[in-house]
Amino acid sequence: MDKPIIKVDNVSKVFEIPHESRNTLKSYFLHPFKRIGKERFYALKSVDFEINQGDFVGVIGRNGSGKSTLLKILAGIFEPTKGKVHVNGTLVPFLELGVGFNPELTGRENIYLNGIILGMTRKYVESKFDEIVDFAEIRDFIDLQVKNYSSGMVIRLAFAIAVEARADIYLLDEVLSVGDAGFQKKSLEKMLSLLSNGATGILVSHNINDVKKYCNRVILLKKGEVVFDGPTDEGIKIFESQMGLMSEE
Amino acid sequence: MVLHTKANHRDLLIELIRTNFKLRYNNSILGFFWVLMKPFLYFLMLFVVFTAFRGGEASAEYGANLLLGIIIYTLVNEGVIFGMHALTDLAGVILKVNFPRQVAVTSAVFMAVVNxxxxxxxLLIxxxxxxxxxxxxGFLYFVFILSMTIFALYSISLFSSILLVKIRDLHHIMELVxxxxxxxxxxxxxxxxMSGAFGQLIRLNPLALVIHASRKALLEGDIIHVKAMIIMSLMSLALYFLGNLFFKKNIKRIAEFI
Structure with missing residues (x-):
């Protein structure tokens, strides 16, 4: 039996949304004893699943179903309110590619900064520098400040850095449809080659065709709860029937 | 390759300091020379003004004391302000990647130390x-005082970096403080x-004692305020342990507030 590389054990995430914001000293001093009501929003409710090494799992669901929150919990950015997440390997998040870039720095400087933030050593980034630049197709612009790059160039560069992390697990949030058609094909091939070498992928996407094509399993979320966890085709059918019902409603 | 190793944490610290440094003086004509120019111009201004107040008698001794005071104050001021902004300055990254957040605080305080x-x-000139x-x-005592001050700045930053995320106007308050x-x-x-009640009050200010002891140690070779420095070191140590607990408790949910 395959050993789970990720184990999500009864995880819930609650966001407490105050009825009014209280982030200035004035608000603390003027009404020190005032109780501010809070709305408790369950982004995830008792989510339970395991993912084995080499799996490519699609996480699908409508907007606000908890997909991105789940990815952020797996990435260690958010802490679960209840339950535990066990990750047995290195992990690289592909969440909103290029957001961590500093526009004032050059492409070259951002490669080092971003690579190191993702967990690589400077020496390793140095050894992979040419591969990153070539993959991103930005050699002529490498010493230009990133603020002068097109959005496509930024995303290509961010993707090229992140894939070089050679992690055990890749968290992909809508990243297989970035860049132009040529880059999409190239990035997909790269990702598939990493997965065929034993890496594990978790893909959040609204593009059902991508999920159908590449994922061997689907987790369907609805209002923070797992309503289906199993074969891709079956999960997509349920999701599509839900969507159909909702549009009929 | 293995991610997030000790070597990576060291590289991250260096890279964040390097980036901070580049960004702070990016697009300015004199660039990094502002690091030297700022306290020096400040020194010149205060030297001229206070020499005039002192009856126009310009002495090298007063100049050396003033310069050392300004340099130590600049270290503390920058350490407090940079340290407080350590997390908010990296908000974009904190929301997307899980990396050891304490490195952000260390790099911010280190930036002040590099300056x-x-x-x-x-001073060497x-x-x-x-x-x-x-x-x-005197020099060794000065190094001890300096190390204790930097340690205290780091400990304070463990609190202030978290508090700024939750209370945004702390930034304006700290500038006034x-x-x-x-x-x-x-x-x-x-x-x-300084004498009288005001003198007593000034002597309760740890930074006033740090500056006074540093001046005496470095410029005259006298070792003074030893008891006060030991008490301050112990307080810094206590602050560090409390700050660490506070930071570790609050950092887990920081991405939700930032």
């Missing part, structure tokens, strides 16, 4: 010009000249 190291060049010649004991600290830290005067 201080550059500023000591001015002063030494070469013959204004003072530190003794070995640091102005007050400047006037009350014997930067442009000496504790020895």
């Amino acid at each position: 201080f190291a550059f500023n000591t060049v001015i 002063l030494a070469i010009l013959g204004s003072f010649a530190p003794t070995i004991e 640091m102005q007050l600290v400047f006037w009350g830290s014997a930067v442009f005067y000496s504790i020895d000249d």
Whole structure:
């Protein structure tokens, strides 16, 4: 039996949304004893699943179903309110590619900064520098400040850095449809080659065709709860029937 | 390859300091020379003004005392302000990647230390010009005081970096507090000249004692305020342990507030 590389054990995430914001000293001093009501929003409710090494799992669901929150919990950015997440390997998040870039720095400087933030050593980034630049197709612009790059160039560069992390697990949030058609094909091939070498992928996407094509399993979320966890085709059918019902409603 | 190793944490610290440094002086004509220019121009301004107040008598001794006071105050001011902004300055990254957040605080305080190291060049020039010649004991005592001050700055930043995320106007308050600290830290005067209730009050300010002890140690080779420095070291240590607990408890949910 395959050993789970990720184990999500009864995880819930609650966001407490105050009825009014209280982030200035004035608000603390003027009404020190005032109780501010809070709305408790369950982004995830008792989510339970395991993912084995080499799996490519699609996480699908409508907007606000908890997909991105789940990815952020797996990435260690958010802490679960209840339950535990066990990750047995290195992990690289592909969440909103290029957001961590500093526009004032050059492409070259951002490669080092971003690579190191993702967990690589400077020496390793140095050894992979040419591969990153070539993959991103930005050699002529490498010493230009990133603020002068097109959005496509930024995303290509961010993707090229992140894939070089050679992690055990890749968290992909809508990243297989970035860049132009040529880059999409190239990035997909790269990702598939990493997965065929034993890496594990978790893909959040609204593009059902991508999920159908590449994922061997689907987790369907609805209002923070797992309503289906199993074969891709079956999960997509349920999701599509839900969507159909909702549009009929 | 293995991610997030100790070597990576070291590289991350260096890279964040390097980036901070580049960004702070990016697009300015004099660039990094502002690190040296700022305290030096500040020194010139205060030197001219207070020499005039003192009856127009310009002495090298007063100059050396004033310069050392300014450099130490600049270290503390920058350490407090940079440290407080350590997490908010990296908000974009904190929301997308899980990396050891404490490195952000360390790099911010380190940035102030790097600036201080550059500023000591001015002190060296002063030494070469013959204004003072530190003794070995005095120099070592100065290094001890400095280490304790940097440690205290780091410990304070463990609190303030988290608090700024939750109380945004802390930034404005700290700017005012640091102005007050400047006037009350014997930067442009000496504790020895202060008497009465105000003098007593000034002597309760740890930074005033740090500046006074540093001046005496480095410029005259005298070792003073030893008891106060030991008490401050112990307090810094306590602050560090409390700050660490506070930081570890609150950092887990920081991405939800930032």
